[in-house]
Amino acid sequence: MANLGRYLDRNPDMRAAGLSSIMNTNALRESFLxxxxxxxxxxxxxxxxxxxxxxxCKRTPKIPTNMIEEIFSNQSKGLFSEFQDNIRENMFIKKPLVGxxxxANSKPDYVTNMSRTFGQICDTSPEDSLYCLVLPxxxxxxxxxxxxxCHDMHIISHNHYFPAEQINRRYAKSFNRYDTFGVHLGIDPSGKSVKGCLKEGDEHLTIVKKPQKDLEDRTKGPLGKKFTWYPYKIPENITFGRTLPHDIDVRSLLENTSPSLYSEKLAGAxxxxxxxxxxxxxxxxxxxxxLITAFGKKDxxxxxxxxxTELIQVMRRMSIPVxxxxxxxxISHFKLFVDEGCCSEKVKYEDWCELLTIVKTLPIVGSISPTPKVMYNKDTAYRQLCADLLKKIPEGPNYRHHHRSLIKQDIYDTRVKDVISPELSTLCGLCPSDFKVLRNKVEIERIFNGIITKKNFESVWQRLMDEHxxxxxxxxxxxxxTKMKKID
Structure with a gap:
């Protein structure tokens, strides 16, 4: 447009830049949409x-027109609601009136507590005790x-057999447990044939095969001579096996102490x-x-x-290397064991936790290494010869029996005879310790009631108290x- 009229337009058909060919405002928008x-x-x-x-539409709340009395009254119920109420009443048992x-309808009306006596009338005299009525x-x-x-029924209920009793599997009738299993060979059951085969002949001749004789010549020595298994000669100063450790080591020489295996174990512990x-x-x-709570859960x-063992398991479960x-x-050194060395051996875990805590110091152990018995060598030939006079005669082993309860003592004193043929008191549920327990006068009189008269009981009791x-x-x-039998 700026050069319009100055130059010759050689292309009049082409429109100039910036001029729209269609004068419409919506043409550009329509071309892009x-x-x-x-x-x-x-x-x-x-x-x-x-x-x-x-x-x-706007909703408004509906206000009920009926009153509460009309809602709960029976007049507003329909036929279906009345029928439903009757069914619900019949579903439950009607309760009786108050008082x-x-x-129950379990007995006739003429049977009452006054007209009938229930049970069995006992013909015993009133002097019999209740114990005799319950257990005659x-x-x-x-x-x-x-x-x-009743032993067969007791086997079925408790699966309990006598010692050395054969187990009865209770198979069908075609099976008999007393029959012989396998192929019957018809051998003499008495064993006389075998005895005859093992017995030597009349001329006391024994037939030995040559391979057996050669084996005896190689393995057995002649009569009166020692058989040498090892063909080589061994010097006398050679010692076979493991040598024992020396009594004194370098540490004991430097510390001037005698060696002790227990002291080394205690120091390591x-x-x-x-x-x-x-x-x-x-x-x-x-x-x-x-740690104490974990031990208490196991207790x-x-x-x-x-x-x-349980103490170690709990500590290892809590990742404690023990x-x-x-x-x-x-634990044995600090005396925390109860019944040490017995089957009922246990540890006081609260005292053990006190040793593990850093708050409290360890008890004083003292000198672990023992002092030497002899500081200077004063032994002479005369003293060594006379040292046998100072030796004491060896005594027998002194076994320490820990305190046992009465039940454990009865179990310890039980023998095979008591199991095979038990006494009558054992079958009734009594133990031998029941006869040794001290009782007062009232209990003794009740136990011996009916066996001894009251007058004789007083005399026996008085003599027994004078002795004990x-x-x-x-x-x-x-x-x-025992006292009653002596007086009789």
């Missing part, structure tokens, strides 16, 4: 649909006979205990109270004692029975 006919129709219909959409019992006395033969008769104390101090996720009896042999040596004044007016059944 590309829309589908269906989409354009949908956009035109949607505004019309919004205009003709019905407006939502009346519900009829039986002789020993009757008890053994009933025990043998105490060093292991100090390592455990330091290990528990450095751990932040574990304290002594948690079912509640006596604050646990076996050593050595069982060193822990046993330390240290029993505080108490005696056992065995003592009273």
């Amino acid at each position: 590309v829309a589908h006919i269906e989409e354009e129709a949908e956009n035109r219909i949607r505004p019309l649909c919004r205009q003709h959409r019905p407006q939502p 009346q019992a519900r009829e 006395p039986k002789p020993a033969e009757q008890v053994n006979r009933e025990f043998a008769d 105490i060093s292991h205990l100090n390592m455990l104390r330091k290990f528990l101090q450095e751990r932040d996720d574990l304290n002594i109270n948690q 079912k009896e509640g006596n604050h004692q646990l076996p050593l 050595n069982m042999e060193k822990v046993r040596t330390a 004044k240290d029993q505080n007016d108490m005696a056992s059944v065995a003592q009273f029975r």
Whole structure:
């Protein structure tokens, strides 16, 4: 446009830059918009649909016209509701009225507590005791006979057999447990044929094969001579096997002490205990109270004692590195065992936790290494010869029996004879310790009621108390029975 009129336009058909060929304002917008006919129709219909959409009506709360009395009254119920109520009433048992019992209909009306006596009338005299009524006395033969008769039923209920009794599997009738299994060869069951084969002949001749004789010549020596298995000659100064350690080592010479295996084990156990104390101090996720609680969960009896194996298992489960042999040596040294060396051996775990805590110091152990017996060598030939006079005669082994309870003592004193042929008192549920327990006068009189008169009982009791004044007016059944037999 700026050069219009100055230059010759050689292309008059081409329009100049910047001039539109169509003078329409919407032409540019329509050239950029590309829309589908269906989409354009949908956009035109949607505004019309919004205009003709019905407006939502406003809801108002409904106020009930009936009163509460009319709702709960029976007049408003229909036939179906009345029928439903009748069915619900019949579904449940009607309760009796207040002050009346519900009829059970289990006996006739003429049977009452006043017209009938229930049970069996006992013909016993009032002097009999209640014990005789509940458990009437039986002789020993009757008890053994009933025990043998009921043994088969007792096997079925309790699976209990006599010692060395054959187990009865209770197979079908075609099976007989007394028959012989396998192929019957018809051999003499008495064993006389075998005895005859093993017996030497009349001329006492023994037939020996040549291979057997050669084996005896190689393995057995001649009569009166020693057979040498090893063909080579061995010098006399050679020692076979493991040599024993020397009595004195370099450490004992430097420290001037005598060697002791126990002192070395105890030193290792105490060093292991100090390592455990330091290990528990450095751990932040574990304290002594948690360890005591873990031990208490294993303690079912509640006596604050646990076996050593369970103690080690709990500590290893809590990731505490413990050595069982060193822990046993330390616990034995500090005397924390209960019944040490017995089957009922246990450890006081609360005292063991006190040793593990760093708050309390360890008890004073003292000198672990023993002092030397002889500081200077003063032995002479005369003193060595006379040293036998100072020796004491060796005594027999002194066995320490730990305190046992009465039940454990009865189990310890039980023999095979008591199991095979038990006494009548054992079959009735009594133990031998029941006859040795001290009882007062009232219990002894009740036990011997009917066996001895009251007058004789007083005389026997008085003599028994004169002999045993240290029993505080108490005696056992065995003592009273022995005294009663002596007086008779």
